[in-house]
Amino acid sequence: MIRLVIFDLDGVIVSTDELHYLAWKTIADREGIPFDRKINNRLRGVSRKESLEIILSYSKKKYSEAEKETLMKQKNDIYVASLKELSSSDIFPGTREVLEQLKQLGVLTGLASSSKNARLILEKIALTKAFDCIVDGNMIAHSKPHPEVFKKAADILQIPYENALVVEDAKSGIDGAKNANMLAVGIGDAGTYEKCDYKIDFLTELIPIIKFINMQANS
Known part of the structure; x- marks a missing residue:
């Protein structure tokens, strides 16, 4: 689930x-x-x-x-x-819609970035309030592939690691997700990495995956 x-x-x-x-x-x-x-x-x-x-x-x-x-x-x-x-026009297509759909499904959202400028970027693209929690490079001692950034996001929201799914575009992030015992979705080129549980080319492909996993868990 x-x-x-x-x-x-x-x-x-x-x-x-x-x-x-x-x-x-x-x-x-x-x-x-x-x-x-x-x-x-x-x-x-x-x-x-x-x-x-x-x-x-x-x-x-x-x-x-x-x-x-x-x-x-x-x-x-x-x-x-x-x-x-940088502005909100630079957000990848479908991002806002996906975040809203997850909210409607009752799924929490977190942002986990090794960047110390993550909050500045989110302010520039007007997405700061779109996530239930934000963990950036100022809050962690270890960068990916260490699982700290992902575990911290789950801990803040009090969600067991096995109930979390990570969307990443880099191998180090995929490794970090797996090291945290979380499912990993590779987007773009990262989807070719063998450790990915799922591959997508666009964020809009994420919602059917979430629905499928949760339907299986409830059956």
């Missing part, structure tokens, strides 16, 4: 992947570190600090912790500045 659906933010509700890429690309270019979209794919779903460590692994220079903190701040400043153009 599914009583809670937990959504990742970036790549599921809205896409700021390109903004992240351009911000990291700016930092890498300044430092003379090779950085392309293939490397960028390794950063999906992981924290800012872990992303930086991946990028710096391509550099011959050794960076102090203070230098790393400076680079992370510079990247975040570039990224946050680029968010000023």
Whole structure:
């Protein structure tokens, strides 16, 4: 029985992947570190600090912790500045309808993101009040694939982990969901990952899955 659906933010509700890429690309270019979209794919779903460590692994220079903190701040400043153009028109099609349908079905909704800017993004796209709980990078010690962010969302809403389903667009998020003993729905390319319980191309495909699971549970 599914009583809670937990959504990742970036790549599921809205896409700021390109903004992240351009911000990291700016930092890498300044430092003379090779950085392309293939490397960028390794950063999906992981924290800012872990992303930086991946990028710096391509550099011959050794960076102090203070230098790393400076680079992370510079990247975040570039990224946050680029968010000023973000608006509700950037939400993926069908998102609001799916959230409303889940509410009508009596299913709670949570947002679980490793990003420390998740609430800012939600404000920009006018979705802050659309979720029953929001867990972001400021509230967790471990990023995906650690299950902490998903477990915290379920704990806040007092829902057993086995009654929660996670929608993710990255392998690290799928792994995190499975590590939390939750069902995992892969959207887009993540749907090809063998650990996914279900695959969808669009959020609107989620409702029939929830109805099917709950019908089976009640039969």
